[in-house]
Amino acid sequence: MLKHLSLIAMAALLALGMGLADQGNNKITLTANKTSPTSGRQMYTSYCAPCHGTDGRGNGPVAPALKVPPTDLTVLSRNNHGKFPDLHIVTVLQNGSELRAHGNQEMPVWGPIFGKMNVSNPQDKLLRISNVSRYLETLQVK
Numbered sequence: 079m080l081k082h083l084s085l086i087a088m089a090a091l092l093a094l095g096m097g098l099a100d101q102g103n104n105k106i107t108l109t110a111n112k113t114s115p116t117s118g119r120q121m122y123t124s125y126c127a128p129c130h131g132t133d134g135r136g137n138g139p140v141a142p143a144l145k146v147p148p149t150d151l152t153v154l155s156r157n158n159h160g161k162f163p164d165l166h167i168v169t170v171l172q173n174g175s176e177l178r179a180h181g182n183q184e185m186p187v188w189g190p191i192f193g194k195m196n197v198s199n200p201q202d203k204l205l206r207i208s209n210v211s212r213y214l215e216t217l218q219v220k
């Protein structure tokens with residue numbers, strides 16, 4: 079059951095990454111909304127909240143199906159001496175989480191996914207990464 083849910087999540091992300099719906103066998107495709115690259119909130123709600131939760135605490139609907147719990151995104155600043163770690167976040171979104179090196183594949187690498195959303199404008203990807211990061215900054219607890 080858990081494994082199945084996890085596959086659904088993966089299928090959804092794959093479809094998102096390829097920008098088309100996957101009609102394949104036993105996979106259910108969740109349609110990821112198109113979002114504006116200027117709205118961090120909209121992107122967060124569509125692409126991050128399923129795992130990290132609307133409030134960022136890591137309790138999204140897909141979370142129970144993951145082997146590694148999604149990071150609590152509200153304490154990024156608290157865990158970094160009170161300063162929002164913007165460079166780290168941009169790097170994670172662009173290249174993936176470092177934890178992946180230890181065998182975890184559950185946090186998608188967003189750079190290539192965002193990159194495919196508007197191939198004719200390379201700036202679009204950077205704008206998305208920057209605005210998602212800024213939105214995360216607004217979720218920080220004091």
Ligand code: HEC
Pocket residue numbers: 087121122125126127128129130140144146147148149151167170171175176177178182184185186188210214
């Ligand atoms: C399929 C579930 C899933 C989705 C969707 C997802 N994440 Fe994650 N995320 C995880 C998991 C699991 C971890 C913890 C393990 C890890 O870091 O690899 C994580 C970790 C993170 C981290 C901490 C990484 C670190 O090394 O400090 C950040 C930041 C993050 N996610 C941001 C995002 C953002 C922003 C989005 C949306 C654009 C997003 N995540 C979408 C599952 C997800």
